[in-house]
Amino acid sequence: MEKIKVKKLTQGAKLPQRATDGSAGFDLYACIEQPIILNKGDTAVIPTGIAVEIGRRDYAAFIYARSGLAIKQGISLLNSVGVIDSDYRGEIRIGVIKQTEGEYEIKPFERIAQMVIEPVATPEIELCDELNETQRGSGGFGSTGKN
Numbered sequence: 309m310e311k312i313k314v315k316k317l318t319q320g321a322k323l324p325q326r327a328t329d330g331s332a333g334f335d336l337y338a339c340i341e342q343p344i345i346l347n348k349g350d351t352a353v354i355p356t357g358i359a360v361e362i363g364r365r366d367y368a369a370f371i372y373a374r375s376g377l378a379i380k381q382g383i384s385l386l387n388s389v390g391v392i393d394s395d396y397r398g399e400i401r402i403g404v405i406k407q408t409e410g411e412y413e414i415k416p417f418e419r420i421a422q423m424v425i426e427p428v429a430t431p432e433i434e435l436c437d438e439l440n441e442t443q444r445g446s447g448g449f450g451s452t453g454k455n
Contacts, residue, residue, distance in 0.1 A: 312369075312425060313361035317399050321357025324423055333372060333422030336402065344414040346406035351386055354402045354420050362394045368428045371402065371421050382408025385421065392423070 314323055324334035338344075339357030346352060362369060371390030377383040386403035402421045406412055414420065444451060 311363070313363065315359045315361075316357060317359055318355070318357035320417075322417055323358070324360075333424045335374070335419040336371070336400065336421045336423055338402075338414050338416060338418045338420045340414070340416050343416065346383070346404070346412050346414065348382070348406055348409050351403065351405045352414070354404060354414065356400045356402065356420075359397050359399055360392065360423075361397065362392070362425065365394050366427055366430070367425055368393055369400075370424050370426055371400070372424060374419060374422055377420070381412045382406055382410075383412060383414075383420075390421075 316323075318339050321339045322337040324336055326334055336356050336358075338354045340354065344352050344354070360369060369392035371385065371392065373384045383404055384407055386405050390402070392400060400423070404414075404420065
């Protein structure tokens, strides 16, 4: 993949950035003018002020929590992982939830999530009457071990 096009929807928006050469994800920034205070159980949708054009239908952008915010502050994504489809051109907004006790203040232009660009498979769906048998079969939750 050569480039991802990024459009600033708000003049002050920050472009996604990788923190190090080895970073898989691009940090996304809270494009807000005033801090947002979250307490346990509070949710918010944080604008980033940007939209992206991935440029290939066989790729998508996946939005993940930042591990430091999640572990140290209890700030996670509302939907666990966000998916930015290759044909979406709207603003990337981050749904967050405060899961632990205490107050947390999201500051303007704070790194709020990370975006990873990954390939996606889009196979055809085929209706059938039977599926191949496996050792596991239809065993569900906990069927492969004690827990």
